[in-house]
Amino acid sequence: MDAGTEPARLAELGPELPAVQLAPLLAQFAAVARLEHVTQAAALLAMPQPTLSRAVARLEAELGVDLLARQGRTVRLTRSGRLLLASVERALAEVERGAEAARAEADPATGRVAFGFLHTMGTDAVPALLRDFRAAYPLVRFQLVQDYVGAMLGRLRAGELDLCLVAPVPDDDPALAARRLDEQRLHLVVPADHRLSGRRRIRLAEVAEEPFVGLEPGYGLRAITDGFCAEAGFVPRIAFEGEEAETLRGLVAAGLGVALLPPALVPRPGVVELEVTAPRTRRAIGLAWAAGRPLTPPAAAFRDFVLSRRGRLLAHD
Missing domain, CATH: 3.40.190.10 (Periplasmic binding protein-like II)
Incomplete structure (x- = not known):
């Protein structure tokens, strides 16, 4: 590739590519900077010493500054090198924290x-x-x-x-x-003084003209209620909408409508739960x-x- 075309190609690919290219070079530079010895850093990274030396030289060329001052087999950080190392150490520490969080999330015992x-x-x-x-x-x-x-x-x-x-x-x-x-049975919940409250079982079609209270659209129980009413041959007339079953039970107790709800764990005053025989109201x-x-x-x-x-x-x- 013609060297003159490389900057233009990088510009076309956007600002992220240099960071992607620099990331491994920065980690390699940090190893050299910590040990102040290229050969020892190469052994730590399990890579040939000449390859590591070229990586650090490439990083210096990319940044346009000298990061290391060579003194025989050892190296010393320049002022620019010290500034860069401080940022690289912070970045590597953040990466390690992220890796540790990912490992902890998936730990079989403590995830x-x-x-x-x-x-x-x-x-x-x-x-x-x-x-x-x-x-x-x-x-x-x-x-x-x-x-x-x-x-x-x-x-x-x-x-x-x-x-x-x-x-x-x-x-x-x-x-x-x-x-x-x-499967969970859904009961028709009616006010305690409702005309059907003395019954134990009813057909859903018997309350086709009654106002209903129901969950808001998007809730699964609302879709299920609409479906059972359709099976019984009518569209429920929704008088009030809520977000929780117990709220609906309270609205029924206040005489504001009837509702199809799962059985209450603790009986609530003011309402009666009736078994629906047709259709089979189970979810x-x-x-x-x-x-x-x-x-x-x-x-x-x-x-x-x-x-x-x-x-x-x-x-x-």
């Missing part, structure tokens, strides 16, 4: 798992999972995220989460792998992770543990 789950799973199912898993892996750390399904799956695809406990299960997304774990709960992206050892261990609880994830009513 971190980024785990997302539904709000409705956070009361009992997820705490029980974490308690039982930590019995075998007491030092594994967790980043816990509660959000609506669409947001969690987006973060899963982006690599921000390792695993998500979701409903509905994303069976048709090629970017995700998913396994069904359990599948599943575990999802990114397809084609390997999990860290702690995340893989937690995934396998959760999958081993298939059919035993929920307290069945």
Whole structure:
């Protein structure tokens, strides 16, 4: 290549390329500067001494300054060399901190798992999972995220989460792998003084004209509710929208509508939960992770543990 074309080629490739080219030279220069001896530095780096000497000379040529003053077999830093070494040492220390953080994240015994789950799973199912898993892996750390399904799956695809406990299960997304774990019955929750509150079972079509309270669009339970109402032959008239199941239960208790919700762990005054006989109002709960992206050892261990609880994830009513 004509030497005159090299600066133009570097300019076309943008400002990052010089830094990429300089990075290995800087690490080699730092080794020489620390030991003040080219031969000893070459042995430490497991590279031929002439190759190391050429690398330092190339770095000096790239920067246009003398970094080392040669004195026989030893070298001394010039003023420019001392200034550069201080910055290189800081950069190498930061790289080492990053490498250590990456190693710690993936450590099988003490690494971190980024785990997302539904709000409705956070009361009992997820705490029980974490308690039982930590019995075998007491030092594994967790980043816990509660959000609506669409947001969690987006973060899963982006690599921000390792695993998500979701409903509905994303069976048709090629970017995700998913396994069904359990089913949860959804009850129709009505006010205690509702005309149907004395019943034990109803068909969903019997409340087609009632106002509904539901989660906001984007939440899995909202999509599931809309789907079951469609099966029953109507579109629910949503009077109020919220972000948590217990908030919806409170709205029902206040007489503002009815709702399809998972069973309450503790009975709430002011509402009655009815079994729906048609359609079969059950939602599948599943575990999802990114397809084609390997999990860290702690995340893989937690995934396998959760999958081993298939059919035993929920307290069945």
